[in-house]
Amino acid sequence: MPVQKVNDSSDLDAKVPSHLQRTSITSLTITSEPSHRCVKAKVVHKGPVISCAQKDGVEMLRAEIREEDPLQRAAEHTSINVIFFGTLAKDFSQSARQGDVVLLADFAIKKSPSFLRDKLHPCQLEMDGDNACVYVWPSVAPSYGPSTSEAKYTYVPLNMLKPKTVVNVYGVVTFFKQPFPSKGSDYCSTLKITDQSDVKVGCNIFSKKLEDHPVIIRVGDIIRLHRFKTDVFRDSMSLLNTYGWSTVSFDGTVDSPVVPRTSSKSFHFEESDKRIVQELRQWAANQSWISNELTVSLSSVQPGMYFDLTCQLLAKAVMDSRCILLKVWDGTKCQHPLLNVAVASDALEGESTVPKDRMNLTANILVYDNHLEVARDLKPGTFLRFYNLHSLLQRAPDQLPDQPNHLSFHLHGGTSYGRGLRSLPAESPDLQSLKSALEKHVDLDEYDEVNDGTLLEIWYTPPEAVVLPNDEETDAGDTGPSYTVRTCEHNSQRLTLAQVKRSTPPLSCHIRAHVKKYKPQQLYQCLKLFCSNCKTLTDVPDDSAVAKVFRESAKDNQPCDEQWAATSSASSREPGRTISMHISRDMVGESTHMQLIFVEGTTLDEICVLSRDYKNLVPVRSVNGRMTLMDLTAPFLFSGDKRYYGCKRCSLNTFQSPVFTGVETWDEQAIAEALGVQLMQYRLLIQFELEDQTDTLEALLWENAEKFFHVSAVDASGSQDLQDKIQTIMDTIQPPDSSLEERPWLDLCLSVYAVKDNDRNQVCYQIDNTEIKEE
């Protein structure tokens, strides 16, 4: 453990092994015997860890330490450079910082190569190997995190730069070139930066490694340069990276998050950096050279322009040794017809662009010469920015003389005007608007691309080899008649299920799929009760539950006696149970008087028998002599074949004084209102597991279910025939025990929508605007 921390100064002295002799820095000479000596001093400068090319990439760190013994204040050479090597350099970098007191032991004493320049000390100390050790007494309480463990950097305003000094600066980028190969051994980045002093300073960065170059995306980005050397070139100051250099860049948008862009894994960044970035952003926003920046999209590009384009790579093809074709889009439609550069499909890497070509969305960009190196490595799907892209009108090969010329794009060779291209980092702010523009076209689907791909292949096949596809040879896999027909009027593109799953709701689309499974398997369970008021959805109670309510209600009943009702009673076969029928006195004498009868004391079976002869029967029970509705688990109304239920949650208890006047025809709705019952609707609900070649997906048949089956849910509730009809349809579209091939295709219109479920957005699918074909 070569670097150790101690708690105080005396601790530091106690750590000195007894064989070591404390030596003052001023007294060190090149001939001093280094062994058994140690020095104690304060760190006044700590450099970064750098990798030394001359020493096989070994890591090095330079620090300057100063002896602060008051007695020696007037003495010369109280400071000395210390070079740490290898792991010691890294350890020291992490453990010590400016202001700490350190004790160094077992160093080597070497001639200082910088003495003439820095006048510090004729010697320097070199800390290397296993013996050398360092004790550190932190100057203040230890702190945590990288932001405070290093010396604070000072930044020089750009108008204060002095020639031949090494500085740290901040600036707003006013011009830049993406890194390009220099004539020497490195890549070169060229930038011009400015700051609140309004002085513009040119800057060149040389590095063999592309990833070490700063990520500059647009004019207005902010860059921080550490350890850059100043010099005068053509009467103005310029900056060049020097040993231990680093750069960090930031987006320049006011109020956007301050996110450092760097390839470095560890770098110094603190609150003050954030403030500097925000101040520069604010200042730059009011400068004309930045506020005049305009964004050009494919929809706004004009012929002859040089402009920057943010886009996504769709496909690429090598044209020749000096030219690559990049097919891109930005989701906007060009006002001018876009030139399509025809490439054989086997030479094209990436998706077919045919559907997008057709909508004039694909820009064909020819990339030349020095830009090939970047273009070659790009993968389709990558988000890109082109700089100084040239748009020009060109005559298409097959173009008739009176047709308009087509717009083509060239990224010419060279780097003038910052010409170049780069892939965009994921957090780039341009990306959000680009992605949302692209998402507007999710309906340009693979289905079309499959077919268009087939067309393309045919296009490139010599005429004699063209074979018209017949049924056997067509293996798109989704042909054949559909058992359903879409009734929607919109003209959405057809998507595969995989595409549907990738899409962003809300969306309406068309699909072609089989039904792999469905729920409920017991189809009568697909009949549901739905309260349109509180949206409660429940199963229709089964007969045993309803019969139980009737039995309980009829137990020990005494016929109720209501002023508003005329009653007739009869004994049942069971002792102690009286069956009573009541009608409203209001209705006596009206034509409607037999339309609504209240029945008390029956079993479920008995009221079913009675309902053959009477139109509307409301089962009631007696509670302390007063007529009361039954528990709403049971139907509140028997009407012919149908039973109607009330919502337990929403029904009001207004039965005490029912009003039966002014109604011409008693239907379930009128009766529910008179009784203060919230009528529940019958609905059909089935969950399909849909399947195509790409994926499976669970979709509900709900709002559209009655239209789908051509069956009314309420009618089905009272009709075995209609229930059988639903069963037959289901057996057709999903024959029991069928294989995939035996299941027919369904053309479906599908709604994709988001539902909040426990505060999480869940995507749901519902079959819409689709009906079964009836022969």
Next chain:
DNA sequence: GCTTAGGATTTG
């Protein structure tokens, strides 16, 4: 311990 570039439209 210091070459490269140091902005300034291809001509396909």
